Amino acid sequence: MKDITETTLLKIRQDLHQIPELALNEFQTIKYIRQFVAQLPQEYLVTKDIPNLPTGWLVKVIGKNPTQTLGYRTDLDGLAVTEKTNLAFKSKNIGIMHACGHDMHMTVALGILDHFAKHQPNDNLIFIFQPAEENFAGGMQLYDSNVLVGDWKIDAIYGLHINPSLPAGTIGCRQGTLFAGTTEIHLKLVGKSGHAAFPQDANDMIVALSQWVNLLQTIVARNVDPIIGGVVTIGAIEAGSANNVIAGEASAHGTIRALKQSTILAIQDRVKTITDGIAQAFDCQAQLILQQDGYLPVENNDKLTTEFIKYMKGQAKIDFVETNPAMTGEDFGYLLSKIPGVMFWLGVDSPYSLHSEYLAPSSNALNTGVNAITKFLEYKMA
Structure with a gap:
């Protein structure tokens, strides 16, 4: 049986790019994925639903003589961004776009799955x-949700993220932290409103x-080691x-980012x-929420990353670069806190950054990405 073609990969990517959906609402997307998997040979495949995450899904390829179970993860959701590219296959869902490249992530994952469904x-x-x-x-x-237990327990996990600044098809990775951990900041201050002419009778929250x-x-300037670094950004205030009215309430929203959880x-x-x-100091009420949830630093496993980098560097057909850490966040960090693994970059050669309404990753990266990762996983299982 022949592996997936570049033409098919391109069609998958274009199909998925047109139907972006927001988090926990990826119903069209997972339906498309299920339909694709259904037309693959089923001899080695077992699937598992996730009751509390109906748009999530697990597909297991049963090995010939398994001594380990490897995991490969892709994310599905889009962003609340109105697409402004000139792509012929731009988003059909108004106000939603795959501005973080998850359409590329899914396409690569399906290409890899296609291979192993046909070659046990x-x-x-x-x-x-x-x-x-x-x-x-x-x-x-x-x-x-305890779905990765028993026969579904994973020994090592891998996942990629596209990188607009790297040439299409380039693989990038590094030892240690690849992405920062993040924390959302939400603050509401409550004082007392009043007339602008009588400030003594009010409590100004502005x-x-x-x-x-x-x-x-x-905080970062005077409390954080400058060699380690961090970010505190307030992105919205109301x-x-x-x-001529003194504001009795004010709120702010922002983010904390750093490469170390400490x-x-x-x-x-x-x-x-x-x-x-x-x-x-201002005799007011302060309601503060700091929300990190699962957005921990993406800390690659030392041993597995050494192996991954050594393999990629040794392949003549793979362009590999060791990259610097980035302050972007990724919930893959939570999975890496539970399962040893590696996250790496796939270059997609775009002048626009992640989350930009103009982001248009190069589809030339798809076939290279599928081949590189497929061969690495075969090497891991040799």
Whole structure:
């Protein structure tokens, strides 16, 4: 049986790109995936539903003489971004786009699965079709649902993310942390509204929030080792209703990012301390939520990463680069905190960044990615 063709890979990618769906609503997407898998040879395949994640799915390829079970994960969801590319196959779902390249991720996964459904591997392979990477920590939800136990337990897991800044088809990876861990910041301050002419009778939350934002910018500058680094960004604030009304409420939303979980926890503590201080100094109520969920740092396993890099460097047909860590977040970090594994980049040669409404990954990366990863997994199971 012949492996999947570049033409078929291109069609899959274009089909999936047109039907992006938000986290936990990937019903069209998983239906497409199920239909594709259904037309593959079924002799070695076993599937498993995930009751509490109806848009998630597991597909197991049974090995000839299994001594281990390897996992390969792809994410499914799109983003609430209105696509502005000129692609002939642009999104048909208004206001939603595969702006993080998950259409590419899924296509590569299906290409690899196509191969092993037709050529039985030596060991077991479990393909994880995971919803809700962008929101709601789908990786954590999937793992915590206890579906990866017993015969579905995974010994080592792999997954990729596209990289617009690398040439199409290039594989990138590094030892240690590939992506940062993240924490969402949500704050609401409650004081007392009033007339702009009588500030003594009100409690201005715009002033309080302004001080809070400024103080947060001292955390990384004065509390974090500059060699280690971190990010605290407030991306949205809401307060006030008119030019002559003192705002009695104000809210803010932002993010913490760092390459080490210990740094994230230290920054969280400083945010809490500063928030408590603002509440006391301005005699107001402060409602603070720090939400990390499953977005832990993506920390690659040392031994498996050494093996992965050595293999990729040794292949004449594979362009491999060792990359720097990135402050982007990924819930694959939660899976790596439970299962040893490796996340790596697949270059897609785009002038626009991840999450851009103009992101248009090069489909030339698909066949190269499928071949490189398929051959690596065969090497792992030799």
